[in-house]
Amino acid sequence: MATMNELYQSVILDHNRSPRNYRVMENADRHAEGYNPLCGDQLGVWLKLGDGDVIDDVSFQGSGCAISTASASMMTAAVKGKRRDEALELFDRFHGVVTGQRPAAEANLGKLAVFSGVAEFPVRVKCASLGWHALKAALERQDEPVVSTE
Numbered sequence: 446m447a448t449m450n451e452l453y454q455s456v457i458l459d460h461n462r463s464p465r466n467y468r469v470m471e472n473a474d475r476h477a478e479g480y481n482p483l484c485g486d487q488l489g490v491w492l493k494l495g496d497g498d499v500i501d502d503v504s505f506q507g508s509g510c511a512i513s514t515a516s517a518s519m520m521t522a523a524v525k526g527k528r529r530d531e532a533l534e535l536f537d538r539f540h541g542v543v544t545g546q547r548p549a550a551e552a553n554l555g556k557l558a559v560f561s562g563v564a565e566f567p568v569r570v571k572c573a574s575l576g577w578h579a580l581k582a583a584l585e586r587q588d589e590p591v592v593s594t595e
């Protein structure tokens with residue numbers, strides 16, 4: 446059986462090598478940019494919301510370290526098809542785990558739990574949460590770029 450560390454590495458490497466939903470979205474109705482000055486990661490997130498505020502489509506593009514890219518890639522896969530409120534609730538659970546405020550075991554994050562290890566590394570927390578902060582900003586129609594501060 447793969448150890449947690451091996452699982453962590455293989456999932457992150459896979460999403461870093463072939464990020465999902467990696468493109469600028471034409472005719473998106475929401476967009477936000479995120480920047481993590483500590484690591485130099487920057488990315489944009491685009492959304493298309495449909496009936497009932499369901500996330501019909503989501504994409505991201507940018508440049509950054511493996512953790513920021515893999516986390517944004519997994520974020521897009523996780524929230525596609527979810528309602529706006531469900532995606533914001535998932536943001537809260539993910540953010541609680543990566544900042545060490547909530548035990549991964551009870552957050553029910555599925556594959557996203559591979560990022561729970563970053564809680565011990567404050568700089569990496571910002572990398573792992575950058576795409577999620579941009580998602581949240583886009584959902585809340587925040588026009589200013591997001592600087593990942595936690």
Ligand code: ZN
Nearest residue numbers: 484486510572
């Ligand atoms: Zn980074």
